[in-house]
Amino acid sequence: MKKLSSTLFFILSLLSLPIAAIAQDIMPPYLPWNGKSKQLIVEKSNEWVTPFELSDGLESPSYEETMIWIEKLARNSAYLEINSIGKSEQGRQIQLVIASKDQDFTAEELSTSKKPLILFQAGIHAGEIDGKDAGMMLLRDITQGSKIDLLDHANLLFIPILNVDGHERKSEYGRVNQRGPKVMGWRTNAQNLNLNRDYTKLETAGVQAIAKVINKYDPDLYIDIHVTDGADYQYDVTYGFVETGGYSPEISNWLSSHFKPEVDGALSDQGHIPGPLLFAANGEDFTEGNIAFSFSPRFSHTYGDIRHLPAILIENHSLKPFEQRVLGTYVFLEQAIKTVGKHFASLQKAIESDQNQSMESVVVKYAFRDTPADSMDFLGIASKKVTSEITGNEYVTWKGEPITQQVPSLLMDKASASVPVPKAYWIPAEWSEVIHKMEEHGIEMEVLDEAREIQLEFSKVEEFKMVSQPYEGLMRFQSFELSKSYRKVRLQPGSVRVKTKQALGELAVILLEPESVDSFFQWGYFNSILSQTEYMETYIMEPLISKMLAEDSDLNKRFEEKKASNADFAKSPRQIYRWFYEQTPYFDQNWKVIPVGREW
Incomplete structure (x- = not known):
């Protein structure tokens, strides 16, 4: 009874606290972080300080505050232009920011420029908003700071908030598994549809806008910025692309050999820990391995792959502080611009090769390999299993202590079904x-x-x-x-x-x-x-069947064979009528x- 009383006391004490405070206070401990990328934060007295920086890296501005800040930035720079690319289900404008040192702002100019064009978007899941604040800082440093040379490498398309309605369904109770910002938006749009499941069916205004941008501007790299949930680990910026089992093998090779090493190096130099997309095989920890899923093209990065558009999915780790995640995203985007500019010729060659590959059949389904791939060195966080006093089940708790593990890599890249073209x-x-x-x-x-x-x-x-x-x-x-x-x-x-x-x-x-x-x-x-939608009455079926049997001996034979081989059929007037109806020209041939x- 004493043990139960202490448990009840703990629960009652939690109930007396604000819910948002509870969610943050009971999160697993996190590793202290003081990366070099903190130097990217400007003084609060700076004219172009972002709302994120003003809040000490704890908050992200509203839709209105974001657009007011970006519009002011654009008015003060000849290198920026803002265009609406669509209107949300609730009537908000979905805005696109174009950055070009040559002031190439039209789709024709950007799609034919000798410079690469990079499209990066934030807030497709509006609570996962790191990319918005990182993009604001980056555009500020390009147009008002010392990084204008980045626009010598590439032209930029930036969507600060894709799911604008979900962004404005904001509260302190948006994402209980995520460490900041203080106020977060919602995962789905106003119709409760998940935009990152919509790339093939195109039901949402946000993804319809993205398809329009891709077709109109023809970008050379597409980056979709998220925050992941799930198990704990040391990596703060995880990201991925279709490495194997996809539709653009030359692009995949370019991303693996050129993009990934340079971006990983930049993140590491700035105190971040980059890693691949991580999904615990058992849904709790990585003791049974990491799953490298084969996502279907309803997702952003695999939609890019099937279009032969190099595409990256960033998944910052939800248990890392908001400031750390935003700064990691900034470093990622900055290096992406440099890398694409440096290796643009080879990227163009890879894209052209994939666009012109022969296509006798297309894989429509993938499965796991029969055996795991080689084990990976995994930078994990120590955990333990605890038996719940509430349910009696075991669950995983994280200790906030770094460990290194060897875990199997389970690859879902085995073609299991294909169709001829x-x-x-x-x-x-x-x-x-x-x-x-x-x-x-x-x-x-x-x-x-x-x-x-x-x-x-x-x-x-x-x-x-x-x-x-x-x-x-x-x-x-x-x-x-x-x-x-x-x-x-x-x-x-x-x-x-x-x-x-x-x-x-x-x-x-x-x-x-x-x-x-x-x-x-x-x-x-x-x-x-x-x-x-059409049917035949019994009083018509009976004389019609008699006439058919009398005039068609082969039909008579098939009917007797059907009854002999299927007892249920022989006993069911409904099935018999149905069978005969299907033999008539009255039956719906389009059904x-x-x-x-x-x-x-």
Whole structure:
């Protein structure tokens, strides 16, 4: 009883404290940090001090405060321009900051410049806002400080807040697992959709804006800045790209051989500890290894990979202090500019090679290797298992003590399913939403201006099971079986032909082949084909079946064989009627046929 009383006393004492204070106070201890990058912080008396610096690295400004500060900076620099790239679901402008020493501010000028163009965005998950404050400091130092030479290396596109509505759903209770800033935004947008699951389906204003920017400006590097949750470790800036098992092998090689060593070196020199993307295999600690997932193109960096756009996902560690994370992001971005400028010719060569690679088949699904890759030297944090007095289960607690471990690296880069690539796909005009999304992706299409009959191959859904609840607002498939057959169809004006021999050919395959986990089919855009809308009454079926059996001996034989081989069928009038209905020309020939045809 004494032990229970002390536990109750502890809980009651916690309940008497402000919740935000509790979340920070009960976080695991963190390693002291005094990196050289602290020298990037200007004095509070500086005219261009950021709100982050004014708060001693504890706070991040609101949407309005951010844009007021950036607009003032742009008014005082000939090298900056601000453009709106879209409007959020709640009506806020999504702003793009362009930085160019040559004052190349149009899409045509930037996409054809001899300098590389780097696109970096913050706040796709609006509580994970490190990139906004780092970008503000960096632009300040470029335009008002001593780093204008960075614009000799590259032109810049900076989106300070992508998920602007989520950013303004701000409070001290935004992310309980994250050490600052004091007030944080929300992960999803105003419709509760996760923008970093939206790159293939393009349902959100934020990712629609990103697709528009990528198509319009044609950047040479794309950086998406996040903060991760999960287990503790020493690394403060972890990041990744598609290293193996992707669609742009030459770009992956360039990022591994040129980008990563130089960025890691810069971070280390400034007192940070860079690391790869880290996901504990057991969901708690790294004793069973780190998983290198194969993300599908619904995510930013893998969407970049399938577009042959070099793309980086930064995941700063949530348990590290906000100031440390922001400064690490600044160092990362600064070195990224230098590295891309230094090695731009070889990067262009890698991009061109991937865009022109032969494409007889496309992998639509990856699985784990049969055996782990080599072990990695892992800079971990000591932990222990504790038995909960509340639930009786064991859980991991972190001790704040650095350790070095050898942990297996579990790679999910084994191709487990692929599809052959046709000459082209055809999408009927009535599926205008899908056609519009293809257009938003920037995929080339030929539009029919008059009706046309054509023989195409189609997939039909034979069996299927839907998920029990929506994912990202849509009903996806849990499982399905397909068959394929040729059919002659009449396509109306407005139907489109999507050739696969184009720069975004792999993306077209991923979106249109039903086996792909990010296909429009699996996202549910063709779910209406699963509904059968015509039927036949029993009083019609009975005389019709008698007539059919009398006139078709082969049908009679098949019916008897069906009854003999399937007792359930023989006992079920419903199944018998159904079977005969399917043999008639009255049966809906379009039922469960996915309306994307393949031209071989």
